[in-house]
Amino acid sequence: MTELAERYRDLQRSTPHLRARDAALRLGTTEAALVASGATGAATPLRPDWAGLIGALPRAGEVMALTRNDHAVHERHGTYTDVSSGPGHIMVLGPDIDLRLFPQRWAHAYALGGDRPSIQVFDRDGLAMHKVFATSATDHAGWQGIMADFALAEAPLPPEAATAPEPPEAEREVDAAALRQAWLGLRDTHDFFPMLRQHRATRRQAFRLAGDDLALRLDPGAGAAALRLAAEREVPVMVFVGNRGAIQIHTGTVSTLRDVHGWFNVLDPRFNLHLREAGVAAAWRVVKPTEDGVVTSIELLDAAGEVVALLFGARKPGKPELESWRGLVADIADHHAAAAGVAA
Numbered sequence: 012m013t014e015l016a017e018r019y020r021d022l023q024r025s026t027p028h029l030r031a032r033d034a035a036l037r038l039g040t041t042e043a044a045l046v047a048s049g050a051t052g053a054a055t056p057l058r059p060d061w062a063g064l065i066g067a068l069p070r071a072g073e074v075m076a077l078t079r080n081d082h083a084v085h086e087r088h089g090t091y092t093d094v095s096s097g098p099g100h101i102m103v104l105g106p107d108i109d110l111r112l113f114p115q116r117w118a119h120a121y122a123l124g125g126d127r128p129s130i131q132v133f134d135r136d137g138l139a140m141h142k143v144f145a146t147s148a149t150d151h152a153g154w155q156g157i158m159a160d161f162a163l164a165e166a167p168l169p170p171e172a173a174t175a176p177e178p179p180e181a182e183r184e185v186d187a188a189a190l191r192q193a194w195l196g197l198r199d200t201h202d203f204f205p206m207l208r209q210h211r212a213t214r215r216q217a218f219r220l221a222g223d224d225l226a227l228r229l230d231p232g233a234g235a236a237a238l239r240l241a242a243e244r245e246v247p248v249m250v251f252v253g254n255r256g257a258i259q260i261h262t263g264t265v266s267t268l269r270d271v272h273g274w275f276n277v278l279d280p281r282f283n284l285h286l287r288e289a290g291v292a293a294a295w296r297v298v299k300p301t302e303d304g305v306v307t308s309i310e311l312l313d314a315a316g317e318v319v320a321l322l323f324g325a326r327k328p329g330k331p332e333l334e335s336w337r338g339l340v341a342d343i344a345d346h347h348a349a350a351a352g353v354a355a
Contacts, residue, residue, distance in 0.1 A: 013048045013049070013050075015038070015040060015044065015045065015048045015050060015171070016048045016049055016050035018038055019034060019038065019045060019048075019050035019051070020050070022034055022037060022038065031045055031046065031051050031139075032079070032139060035137075035173070036173070039172075039173060040137075040171050040172070040173060041133075041136065041137025041138070041169060041170055041171065041172070041173050041174075042133065042137060042138065042139050043119050043121075043133035043137035043138070043139070043169035043170070044137055044168070044169050044170065044171040046121050046123065046131055046133075047119070047121065047168055047169055051123065052123045052124060052125040053123070053124050053125070054121040054122070054123050055121060055122045055123075055158065055162050055163075056119070056120070056121055056162070056163045056165065056166035057120040057121060057122055057130065057158075057161040057162060057163060057166075058120075058161045058162075058163055059117065059118065059119070059120060059166075060161070061096075061101065061112075061114035061117055061132075062096035062101055062114075063161070064120065064130070064157075064161055065091065065094055065096070065101050065103065065112065066094050066096070066101075067157045067160065067161070068091035068094070068143060068157065069090060069091050069092055069094065070150065070153035070154075070156060070157060071091070071143075071145070071149050071150055071153045071154045071157060072090055072148065072149055072150035072153055073088060073089060073090050073146060073148040073149055073150075074088070074089075074090070074091070074108075074143050074144060074145060074146060074149055075087065075088050075143070075144040075146055076088075076089070076091075076108050076110065076141070076142075076143055076259060077141070077142040077143070077144065077259075078110070078140075078141050078142075078252055078253060078254065078257045078258070078259035079139065079252065079254065080252065080253065080254045080317070080318075080319065081287075081290060081313070082286065082287040082290025082291065082313055082319045083252045083284065083285065083286050083287065083290075083311075083319050083320045084252070084283075084284070084285040085250065085252035085259045085261065085283075085284055085320075086282070086283040086284075086285075087107060087108060087109075087259060087261055087281065087282055087283075088107065088146065088280070088281040088282070089105060089106070089107020089108040089281065090105060090107065090108060091103050091105060091108050091143075092104075092105035092106075092108070093105050099113060099114075099115055100112065100113055100114075101113075101114060106262075107281065109259070109260040109261070109262065110141075110257060110258065110259055110260070111253075111257070111258040111260075112140075112141065112256065112257050112258075113255070113256050113257065114256065115256075116134040116135060116136075116140070116255060116256050117132055117133070117134055117135075117140055117256055118133065118134055118135035118169070119132070119133045119134075119135075119137070119166070119167075119169045120132045120133070120161075122158045122161075122162065127144055127145070128144070128145040128154065129142055129143060129144045129145065130142065130143040130157075132256075133169060134255070134256055135169075135170075136170065136173075136174040137169045137170050137171075137173070137174070138254070140254060140255075140256035140257050141256065141257040141259075179213075179315040179316055179317075180213050180316070182212075182213055182216045183211050183212075185210055185211065185212045185216060185217075185220060186210070187220040187221075189210065190206075190210045190212055190217060190220055190221065191220070191221055191222060191225070193206050193209070193210065194206065194217070194221055194225055194299075194300075195225075195300060196300070197299050197300045197301065198300070198301060198302050199301055199302065200299050200301060200306050203299055213316055214310075214312070214316060214318065215293075215312055215316035216316075218295050218297065218310075224298065225297070225298050225299075226295050226296070226297050226298070227295065227296040227344055227348060228293065228294075228295055228348070228349040229293075229294040229295060229296055229309070229343065229344065229347045229348060229349055230294065230347045230348075230349050231288070231291040231292060231293060231294055231311075232288070232291075232294070232347065233294035233296075233309055233343055233347040234275075234286065234291060234294050234309055234311045234320060234322060235275040235286065235288065236343055236346070236347060237309050237322055237339065237340065237343050238250075238265055238268065238275075238277065238284075238322070239268055240339050240342065240343065241264070241265055241336075241339060242264070242265050242266050242268055244335065244339060245264055246264070246324065246333065246335045246336055246339055247262065247263055247264050247324070247325035247333070248261075248262075248263075248264070248265065248322060248323065248324060248325055248336070249261065249262050249321075249322070249323040249324065249325055249326070250265075250277075250282075250284060250320060250321075250322055251320060251321040251322075251323075252284070252319075252320050253318065261282045261284070262325050263282065263325065265277045265279060265282070265284075266279055267279050273287065273288055273289055274286060274287055274288065275288055284320075286311075286319070286320065290313050290319060291311045291312070291313065291319055292312060292313050292314040293311075293312050293349070294309055294310065294311050294312075294347070295309070295310045295312070296308075296309055296340055296343070296344045297309070297310050303326075303328070303329060303330060303331050303332070304331045304332060305332060305337075306323065306326070306332050307323070307324070307332060307336065307337055307340045308321055308322060308323045309321075309322040309340060309343065310322075323336070324336025324337070324339075324340075
């Protein structure tokens with residue numbers, strides 16, 4: 012057993028049920044190094060053919076996909092279907108597993124066995140980008156075939172020392188009038204990020220400058236409140252959670268909601284969301300014009316201005332936004348608008 016694995020075992024004895032990501036943080040190491048050490052179970056390195064690996068996952072049948080950041084964990088059961096790849100991206104567009112993957116930074120992958128077999132992918136800094144877990148409904152032969160096809164006898168080890176977090180993007184002087192004009196001219200929600208880059212504005216900065224009709228500051232609890240109201244009114248939603256290498260999306264209703272030790276949770280049979288409420292520094296009601304009409308979202312940001320989660324009403328391109336969602340967001344805005352003058 013390695014020294015790191017021994018330290019992990021000691022930590023587990025004193026703090027059981029600690030997630031690997033949080034354990035790595037306490038031990039001053041990376042989650043990838045923890046996995047590679049065997050501390051979390053026997054780990055087999057996998058060949059870093061990212062398009063091939065994701066493209067093989069339909070053979071496993073039903074699995075659970077997990078994508079997270081520091082403050083939100085998104086878990087979705089389903090099958091990887093309609094997988095495609097292109098320069099710098101991999102897309103999974105099934106009705107249950109819905110992913111936008113960006114493997115440029117991916118560097119290490121492992122297959123873990125034990126009670127919860129999984130495939131875990133990490134970036135070059137040792138941060139988890141995406142995980143896939145076998146379930147009782149998984150095709151065992153298909154899963155084992157993927158492991159056999161991609162297993163490596165040995166692979167470069169991930170970094171053991173944790174890398175300092177990247178500093179928040181610096182805010183530059185922005186022409187607020189030009190930014191607002193460009194925002195009002197949007198034709199697709201996917202054009203929003205390119206617009207920010209064009210005007211050299213951060214997301215949080217753009218929200219502050221655009222005007223309350225386009226971006227209205229809400230209190231940090233607005234996201235959880237919106238999901239509670241969506242459950243009560245049976246309004247189908249889209250929940251986006253991502254990191255710098257993956258975005259995972261749930262589309263559908265939510266029903267089983269629980270608050271547990273500072274986490275707001277959706278605990279439905281095929282979709283789980285775990286939201287660390289203290290990690291949400293601000294929420295915004297955001298309005299984006301599109302060719303299909305206005306699209307409204309509630310966007311949750313952390314203290315550095317990074318996205319924690321995005322909430323939309325369920326919709327497809329070419330379809331207008333649900334009036335039920337628009338009304339829900341209006342009600343949330345009425346009750347959760349942040350006090351004037353509060354810093355973003």
